[in-house]
Amino acid sequence: MKIRRAELNRSCARLGQFPETPRPEIAFLGRSNVGKSSLLNALVQRKQLARTSSTPGKTRMIHFFEVDAAAHELMFVDLPGYGWARVSRRERESWQGLVEGYLEGREALRLAILLQDLRRDFSEDETLLLDWLAERGIETRVVLTKGDKLKPMRRAKRAKELRAQLGDRSVPVLLSSSQAKQGIYELWAAIRAIL
Numbered sequence: 358m359k360i361r362r363a364e365l366n367r368s369c370a371r372l373g374q375f376p377e378t379p380r381p382e383i384a385f386l387g388r389s390n391v392g393k394s395s396l397l398n399a400l401v402q403r404k405q406l407a408r409t410s411s412t413p414g415k416t417r418m419i420h421f422f423e424v425d426a427a428a429h430e431l432m433f434v435d436l437p438g439y440g441w442a443r444v445s446r447r448e449r450e451s452w453q454g455l456v457e458g459y460l461e462g463r464e465a466l467r468l469a470i471l472l473q474d475l476r477r478d479f480s481e482d483e484t485l486l487l488d489w490l491a492e493r494g495i496e497t498r499v500v501l502t503k504g505d506k507l508k509p510m511r512r513a514k515r516a517k518e519l520r521a522q523l524g525d526r527s528v529p530v531l532l533s534s535s536q537a538k539q540g541i542y543e544l545w546a547a548i549r550a551i552l
């Protein structure tokens with residue numbers, strides 16, 4: 358995909374600050390440290406457009422990025438990760454209010470991409486979120502991340518196991534590695550298909 362431009366539009370800590378633009382939005386969500394910001398950077402071919410960090414929970418705001426890719430003018434939305442350790446209930450509730458408020462009320466939202474570390478099992482955090490998204494009719498894809506961390510045989514086996522953990526949910530599952538730039542083309546194809 359030819360990326361003509363990728364730029365931060367705004368970072369928001371509260372509902373009601375979101376930008377008003379006509380761009381269709383693709384939102385990245387998942388556990389803290391799963392690789393949301395890295396995947397976003399890999400898709401737009403920029404090293405540090407979205408800040409990545411080895412300290413989980415760095416992204417506490419919603420970041421809106423304008424992305425001009427080939428003929429498409431999109432907004433990529435980097436959502437704060439959930440599940441980081443040692444946070445107060447108040448912080449957790451603030452995450453929930455912000456993220457659910459975005460997902461529920463955002464007319465421009467076209468696709469939610471839920472990331473899952475290939476090496477971990479799905480927890481209730483993910484399955485409840487998937488069901489929550491499905492109930493609201495929000496188009497969703499699951500992307501398994503950090504594929505480079507496993508050898509090909511093991512990787513394929515894990516992908517199968519994780520697919521099985523989703524039971525009869527119909528959400529498509531893709532495999533990726535932001536580091537090895539794997540699955541990026543396929544994810545762009547999935548994004549383009551829903552526009």
Ligand SMILES: Nc1nc2c(ncn2[C@@H]2O[C@H](COP(=O)(O)OP(=O)(O)OP(=O)(O)O)[C@@H](O)[C@H]2O)c(=O)[nH]1
Pocket residue numbers: 387388389390391392393394395396408409410411412413414415416437438439502503504505506533534535536537
């Ligand atoms: N080996 C490998 N490491 C990765 C990959 N993607 C992300 N990482 C690493 O995982 C860590 C977290 O990545 P981020 O992209 O910051 O994760 P995030 O989901 O945005 O995290 P929060 O913003 O805290 O929610 C960083 O150290 C990344 O370098 C990948 O495909 N392969």
Ligand SMILES: [Mg+2]
Pocket residue numbers: 393394395408409410415416435
């Ligand atoms: Mg991040």
